[in-house]
Amino acid sequence: MPHANPGIHHVKVGEAVVTALNDGQFDADTAWVTGLAAPEAEAMLRDSFRVLPPRITVSCFLVEIAGRRVMVDAGGGGAMGGLLGHAGARLAAIGVDPKSIDTVLVTHAHVDHVNGLVTADGAAVFANAELVINAAETGFWLDKSVQAQAPESAQAYFGIAQRALAPYEKRMRLVKDGEEVLPGIAAVHLPGHTPGHTGWRLSSGRDTLLIWGDVVHLPGLQFARPEAGMAFDIDGDLGRASRARALDMVATDRLLLTGMHLDFPTFGHVRRAGTGYAFEPLVWAPTESGLFAQG
Numbered sequence: 001m002p003h004a005n006p007g008i009h010h011v012k013v014g015e016a017v018v019t020a021l022n023d024g025q026f027d028a029d030t031a032w033v034t035g036l037a038a039p040e041a042e043a044m045l046r047d048s049f050r051v052l053p054p055r056i057t058v059s060c061f062l063v064e065i066a067g068r069r070v071m072v073d074a075g076g077g078g079a080m081g082g083l084l085g086h087a088g089a090r091l092a093a094i095g096v097d098p099k100s101i102d103t104v105l106v107t108h109a110h111v112d113h114v115n116g117l118v119t120a121d122g123a124a125v126f127a128n129a130e131l132v133i134n135a136a137e138t139g140f141w142l143d144k145s146v147q148a149q150a151p152e153s154a155q156a157y158f159g160i161a162q163r164a165l166a167p168y169e170k171r172m173r174l175v176k177d178g179e180e181v182l183p184g185i186a187a188v189h190l191p192g193h194t195p196g197h198t199g200w201r202l203s204s205g206r207d208t209l210l211i212w213g214d215v216v217h218l219p220g221l222q223f224a225r226p227e228a229g230m231a232f233d234i235d236g237d238l239g240r241a242s243r244a245r246a247l248d249m250v251a252t253d254r255l256l257l258t259g260m261h262l263d264f265p266t267f268g269h270v271r272r273a274g275t276g277y278a279f280e281p282l283v284w285a286p287t288e289s290g291l292f293a294q295g
């Protein structure tokens with residue numbers, strides 16, 4: 001049987017339509033997990049019926065609100081062979097021309113989020129879009145003095161971020177925590193994974209959705225054990241603090257949540273469970289509205 005799920009999932013948030021676009025999946029390694037011993041991580045993944053080695057799902061999002069088309073991240077483009085880079089085909093499948101995108105919100109400048117911003121030739125995929133990113137993110141990746149102090153192993157990441165952001169340089173808007181970047185969309189700075197790592201909070205009508213970026217990479221582990229991080233978190237302790245804060249916020253405020261590395265189709269709620277949290281996938285419904293009003 002071919003793929004039963006087209007990697008496209010629409011959800012209504014107030015008046016906005018948010019579409020998850022699956023970009024692909026790649027193999028991770030429990031050796032990347034920090035703050036939790038590998039055997040325990042493997043046992044938890046087995047208990048939650050995940051494959052080993054674990055796979056990291058990658059998605060990006062299209063938000064259609066008030067006549068605007070907004071992308072949130074752009075997937076990995078051609079960076080990992082055929083594993084990633086499917087978001088463009090998903091957009092095409094729903095009839096959305098990348099040239100019609102008004103704004104691109106970037107959570108952070110890691111390869112699986114920004115490499116899809118550019119073609120193989122380095123041209124802008126979203127040729128007419130303004131790019132919105134946290135000032136702390138560009139202040140890190142685009143600063144040659146920061147790069148000069150980074151270890152050899154990190155140099156490739158600087159190159160990828162700089163190449164992906166370059167064609168947007170003249171139409172880039174740098175924002176900070178809490179700033180409303182578009183009507184109903186505000187920046188939520190969640191630093192640690194990267195310095196400017198930012199979630200985007202979308203409010204429309206009575207509904208609120210947090211698109212949180214890389215707070216969780218392995219849903220089978222990190223909701224139950226939020227102290228678990230990933231080796232590529234630039235500041236693991238700060239990332240842990242941001243994860244604790246984000247989880248507390250979405251659970252307390254009963255926000256709808258999505259993220260680039262949540263299991264497709266990515267949307268759900270978070271509740272407290274024992275010493276950690278549990279993710280409750282949003283139950284599919286055939287109707288277009290009134291799905292998540294929390295009263």
Ligand SMILES: [Zn+2]
Pocket residue numbers: 110112113214260261
């Ligand atoms: Zn990522």
